[in-house]
Amino acid sequence: MNLTPVWISLQLASVTVAVLLVLGTPLAWWLAMGRSRWRVAVDAVVALPLVLPPTVLGFYMLILLAPQGPVGGPWLAVTGETLTFSFAGLVITSVLYSLPFVVQPLRDAFRGIGPRPLETAAMLGANRLDAFLTVACPLAGRGFVTAIVLGFAHTLGEFGAILMVGGSLPGETRTVAIAIYEHVETLDYAAAHALSAGLLVFSFVALLAIYTLNGRRRPGVGL
Amino acid sequence: MTASPLEFDLTLERPGFRLRAADRLESGITALFGPSGCGKTTLLRCLAGLEPACQGRIRHGDQHWQGPEGRLPPHRRAVGLVFQDTRLFPHLSARENLDFAERRRRGDGPGRAEVIDGLGLRALLDQSPAALSGGESQRVALGRALLAGPRILLLDEPLSGLDAARQSEIMPLLRAIPERFGVRLLVVTHACHEVLSLANRMILMQAGQLITQAPVSELFSAPDYWPFLGLTEPAVLWPGRVVARDNDWGLTTLATDAGRLRVSGISAGSGAPVMLRVSARDVVLSLEPPMATSMLNSLPVRVETLETEREGVVRVRLAVGHRAALWTHVTRQSVAALRLEPGRRLHALIRPEVLGVNH
Numbered sequence: 001m002n003l004t005p006v007w008i009s010l011q012l013a014s015v016t017v018a019v020l021l022v023l024g025t026p027l028a029w030w031l032a033m034g035r036s037r038w039r040v041a042v043d044a045v046v047a048l049p050l051v052l053p054p055t056v057l058g059f060y061m062l063i064l065l066a067p068q069g070p071v072g073g074p075w076l077a078v079t080g081e082t083l084t085f086s087f088a089g090l091v092i093t094s095v096l097y098s099l100p101f102v103v104q105p106l107r108d109a110f111r112g113i114g115p116r117p118l119e120t121a122a123m124l125g126a127n128r129l130d131a132f133l134t135v136a137c138p139l140a141g142r143g144f145v146t147a148i149v150l151g152f153a154h155t156l157g158e159f160g161a162i163l164m165v166g167g168s169l170p171g172e173t174r175t176v177a178i179a180i181y182e183h184v185e186t187l188d189y190a191a192a193h194a195l196s197a198g199l200l201v202f203s204f205v206a207l208l209a210i211y212t213l214n215g216r217r218r219p220g221v222g223l
Numbered sequence: 224m225t226a227s228p229l230e231f232d233l234t235l236e237r238p239g240f241r242l243r244a245a246d247r248l249e250s251g252i253t254a255l256f257g258p259s260g261c262g263k264t265t266l267l268r269c270l271a272g273l274e275p276a277c278q279g280r281i282r283h284g285d286q287h288w289q290g291p292e293g294r295l296p297p298h299r300r301a302v303g304l305v306f307q308d309t310r311l312f313p314h315l316s317a318r319e320n321l322d323f324a325e326r327r328r329r330g331d332g333p334g335r336a337e338v339i340d341g342l343g344l345r346a347l348l349d350q351s352p353a354a355l356s357g358g359e360s361q362r363v364a365l366g367r368a369l370l371a372g373p374r375i376l377l378l379d380e381p382l383s384g385l386d387a388a389r390q391s392e393i394m395p396l397l398r399a400i401p402e403r404f405g406v407r408l409l410v411v412t413h414a415c416h417e418v419l420s421l422a423n424r425m426i427l428m429q430a431g432q433l434i435t436q437a438p439v440s441e442l443f444s445a446p447d448y449w450p451f452l453g454l455t456e457p458a459v460l461w462p463g464r465v466v467a468r469d470n471d472w473g474l475t476t477l478a479t480d481a482g483r484l485r486v487s488g489i490s491a492g493s494g495a496p497v498m499l500r501v502s503a504r505d506v507v508l509s510l511e512p513p514m515a516t517s518m519l520n521s522l523p524v525r526v527e528t529l530e531t532e533r534e535g536v537v538r539v540r541l542a543v544g545h546r547a548a549l550w551t552h553v554t555r556q557s558v559a560a561l562r563l564e565p566g567r568r569l570h571a572l573i574r575p576e577v578l579g580v581n582h
Contacts, residue, residue, distance in 0.1 A: 116306075116310060117310065117312060119273050119297070119304075119306075119310075120306065120310040120312070121298075121323075122272075122273070122296070122297040122298045123271060123273075123297060123298075123302070123303055123304045123368070123371070124298075124303075124323060124324040124327055124367065124368070124371045125298050125324070125327030125328060125329050125371050125372075126298055126323075126327055127296070127298050128296075128298075130298075130327075131298075134323070135312060135314075138314045139312075139313070139314055141314075
């Protein structure tokens with residue numbers, strides 16, 4: 001059996017989660033602690049991928065990332081490559097698609113910590129960044145685990161949006177979910193079974209890990 | 224480790240609440256006293272820089288913490304704040320909580336060993352905060368705050384939530400901080416006995432307003448402030464010092480503004496400061512120098528004022544020596560029998576109560 005789609009999916013999920021941690025952590029912090037009047041609107045935008053049909057997201061991404069599009073055009077000019085039907089395009093799409101799965105657990109974890117530990121840190125001489133890194137992040141540890149696991153698992157299961165942006169190029173954009181679809185189309189049920197069972201088991205184990213972890217929460221450390 | 228004064232003049236407006244306070248904190252321990260909700264904690268938070276809405280000026284020596292020039296962020300002020308709920312970091316052990324503060328200390332301050340031994344923390348170091356009792360958490364939080372090297376330590380009700388035994392364990396540790404570590408304390412409390420046994424100076428607050436600030440003995444002796452302090456029995460406070468000890472009888476002689484007094488129940492050595500309270504009910508007047516009574520202390524006094532306290536009872540203010548005063552109640556009949564009037568000289572038998580000894 002061809003395992004290339006599995007590697008592509010794992011790579012895509014890893015890169016997506018890494019990008020989301022870098023971009024999503026400050027965003028989640030701002031959503032949890034900020035006092036801006038834009039906060040509610042941004043919260044709603046972050047939650048959009050939860051309710052939008054993946055094809056809608058995929059459609060808009062296709063327009064944005066196309067060689068004539070507002071993002072795809074400059075990208076083509078700078079790198080000489082197109083974003084559509086490429087791994088890079090998949091990453092951009094997945095980052096948006098999995099955004100709420102990473103940002104929301106982090107936001108709730110930061111909110112659960114509240115301002116008090118940070119005030120305490122300031123009273124002990126820690127500046128804001130120092131307090132964020134040494135107090136808020138460790139206290140939000142479970143939130144990070146949840147965000148990483150959910151973001152990873154959700155990206156692995158992505159189908160509609162990346163099919164529209166990336167198509168199904170073997171070795172480039174054909175992920176596990178798309179490979180399953182293709183196997184079914186070609187009536188190769190054995191291969192479809194193997195990949196589907198793999199995704200099913202992985203997703204179950206990931207969720208079991210989160211729920212087990214959260215079941216043992218300590219008082220004072222919110223998720 | 225010179226102690227620069229902390230001067231402030233602050234206002235904070237919130238719906239239904241207005242804080243207005245100005246004072247200058249010198250050395251020693253200042254009690255911030257007032258009923259719950261009068262703004263004591265808010266004032267501490269303003270001084271620490273944790274209330275962005277706070278307006279006004281704060282100056283520590285020649286460093287501006289807040290004013291028209293701008294604001295120094297909380298972590299750069301030489302201030303420590305021990306919160307009422309201690310707020311030890313739950314993800315760190317007691318030792319790591321101390322490390323956190325020590326790594327970020329803002330100048331010279333007490334050494335690690337000094338703090339650990341002084342507060343009795345050695346046995347607690349490897350514990351997680353969740354495993355510590357209330358008193359132990361308070362001690363660790365206090366040590367953590369000291370290790371951060373503050374010049375001023377703000378304590379928010381450090382004794383609340385502790386039973387009497389724990390209170391008497393922490394009280395001497397707090398009292399020793401100014402001299403031992405060169406740090407001045409501002410302690411929020413709403414318990415009179417904490418003020419009396421802890422502070423040398425106090426700030427009185429009510430409904431967001433700073434009503435007055437004065438040495439503790441002065442405030443507790445002034446009838447105008449008795450309602451604020453919740454005192455019903457007139458009393459005076461006399462600070463004193465141990466001058467001699469009579470081991471045969473277990474008595475200690477103290478020098479006070481009122482003269483020399485002998486009391487029992489003090490083991491402190493020569494020179495130790497002691498706070499005495501003399502309530503009106505513990506003062507008896509006599510025309511002649513008393514010869515044979517069971518009261519140890521008698522002092523020559525002069526009547527200053529007489530005022531009717533209630534039906535048939537008169538409150539008398541007496542001058543003792545040049546600077547001290549005393550209150551007593553007498554019946555109207557005694558006023559007549561002793562011919563009490565301003566200027567009249569007689570003798571007072573008193574039974575002073577020992578409030579606190581600084582070791």
